[in-house]
Amino acid sequence: RKDYESAIKLIYIDPPYNTGSDFLYKDSFGMHANWLNMIYPRLAAARELLREDGAIFISIDDNEVTNLIKVCDEIFGEEHQVASFPWRKRTAKSDVPFGVSQDYEQVICYAKSRQFRASIEGKKRKYYTTEDYPGRPWRIHDLTKQTTAGERPNSYFTIVNPKNGKEYPANPNATWRITAETFDTYYRSGTIVFPGDYDFLKISRPVLRYWEEDDRKKAGENFGRISVSTHLPGEVGMSKDGTKEITALFGAKVFHFPKPVSLMKYILSMINCRDAIVLDFFSGSASMAHAVMERNAEDSG
DSSP: OOTTTTOEEEEEEOOOOOSSSSOOOOSSSOHHHHHHHHHHHHHHHHHHHEEEEEEEEEEEOTTTHHHHHHHHHHHHOGGGEEEEEEEEOSOOOSSOGGGOOOOEEEEEEEESSTTOOOOEEOOOOOOBOOTTSTTOOEEEEESBOSOOTTTOGGGOSOEEOTTTOOEEOOBTTBOBSSOTTTHHHHHHTTOEEOTTSOTTOOOSSOEEEEEHHHHHHHHGGGTTEEOOOSSOOGGGOOHHHHHHHHHHHHSSOOSSSOOOHHHHHHHHHTOOOSSOOEEETTOSSOHHHHHHHHHHHHTTO
16 A cells, blocks of 8 residues: 555456355345445555546446445545446346346446546547648638527628628537637638539538647547447447456356456556556456556557
């Protein structure tokens, strides 16, 4: 605890789910109390170990998810609850209680502080280099936004192209991002691009111009990355994929319900930090360790 206090970027915990067949404390309390006695001190210690910009990811099923969130709210603070990621662990089964197959688990995420920022690699933006702005690559962006004329009356006006007088009325259900008063300022700064300004642009209405230098300054180390969705992509895999990996390594199913390495790698991809210490609190099948080693092999450490 002393050596790694405030030093760990990401903690992953895949604790016992308290389903009646896994780990339970032998004491006089009920099942939920047993599980809470086990998880609480570990999460309290986890918070001490996290960096200020770090986060913890915890796998859990419906059996204890409510209690887990209450405990995390107390230890990390409700304001630091990042998200709950539903993970599809299997395809539907038929012989299930109440006729409902519980195919999803949750990956609960909490941050140490507001400094944590998750992101993933995004589709690269298209920047153009033109003679009128040498050395200043730029991209285009929609000039409208999802606000109505009633919500933003000052943005509900007709834009007129100063070059040819062509008019572009505002959409009453998607007004301009600028106002009639600020149009001249935007136009003089080269921020507004009209149809016909560039032959390679296939646009029918005015658009905004954003500069790559401004994008880089605003995004910092996260340039080229985008926000994370709670909808996990299909390539994160399911429990059967983790079982196949374990069986391939050991020749037998030596761990029950191991998480697939692909899921662990996706969690790792959310942290944009090459110099990161990662901790797995319940390293049974070591899927997270496996994922870290694969990432190190892919990006040269």
